[in-house]
Amino acid sequence: MNPAMDIRFFPSSDGDLAYLDTGSGDPVVLLHSGWVDHRSLDAQTKALASDYRVIAPDTRGHGFSANATRPFRWADDLADLLRHLDAGPAVLVGVSMGGAIATDTVLEHPDVVRAVVACSAATSEYQYTDPWAREIQAASARALGAGDIEGWLTAFLRFVPGESRTLDDIDPEIPRRVREMALHTLSKHTPDEKDHLVPVTGTWERVPGIRVPLLTVNGALDAPDLIAEAERLARTVAGGRSVTIEKTAHYAHMERPEAFNAVLTDFLRSLPAR
Template structure:
């Protein structure tokens, strides 16, 4: 995993935001899933950095980045970082929450984005309708309401195998690594803390205007409604396509890293001829 000394810090208007910056070449930004941090891409960073400059931030309120003390938007934070690093236009690769950040950013700051890859994500307007996911989310909310961190974490980690598998069918090292990251982020917050994140709305109206290539990658075992929304995103833009990775659910970056790395590298190489 990344050593703390490898991280750098961007002094935003509301605290320091941590990021990893390694490799040389065209910039690729890796945007992590909710409650985790940049280390969810430990298997992707060296593979991509062999040919590209890889920037992997900790989203505000996650990992080593500052918590928000006032209203903020994901896209604004990322745009500030890219401008600070003179790293645009960049290819944005996001998993789950990170995919929503990538979509928000290309909608708000198209001049900073070369292409987008969303993995287990669509736009930030998405809300699950799948009954299994809704039950798990209800378990998380109930545990959070009583301050039961272990109960919340147990429910959260059920998203790794998904509804078609049990935790015993997932590499325990993956669950352990994700658990460590999530606990680190949870420790930064309190149950009664105000949520300062300002969500974007009406994103789907603007999606057809996205003018850069978009690739949607989903685990075959992920929630069907999320897969459908990701495919809808790829179908709504001028240059979009979608792929499915078998044998994984919401985190192909953790469960199928070699397959995802090949997909990403092939996509990045294809951009050179466009």
């Protein structure tokens, strides 16, 4: 994959943050999952750009965006970008880490958020309890600690099919793309690099105060504890809804883009006029 030809850069206070800005209409922001970048949401960008202004950033430390050199929060980065682009309030659509960023942003910067779609995600305070997922996280940490990049990739890619399947059950193009993006992001970092990310705290206490439409989208084959936490998020927000996409796991937007896009466009069309 090549970077989008029309990728742009926002000169933040701590380096340039990359983003795609295409289409016209009400703004929809696509937020990628951890270790990959905006290209993982190409199918959604293409499906939405004819009717919406699609903004797809690379989260700090990922893809083509700068790494952090001082403390930061991803929610603050996103709010700064949307204010810079005069693109709020926007619908935030995030996958995994991106979904947590979307939820954190509506808690921290509600003025820039019109609605939230959290896919395979809840808030950023979620931690896996499922033994299968915890084992993958442990294997990933061991491999990175040993400098074993292939071992880390092998563990990381297990989230693509989920616990009940193997990579042999998946279109090989999906793990190939995820692998390429993950390697690109990993290459930006060094083993001794300080983690400057500041966590957003007290999220669940504030979730009942969310006053915008919220949808959670889950692959039926994803980790059960993550699905339960996402459904809890939907139940806790007034009017929140949850949708399950069958025959897919953590990367439903890549594995079943037609089904995912149908859910997303139905939600967007249901929103009150701005």
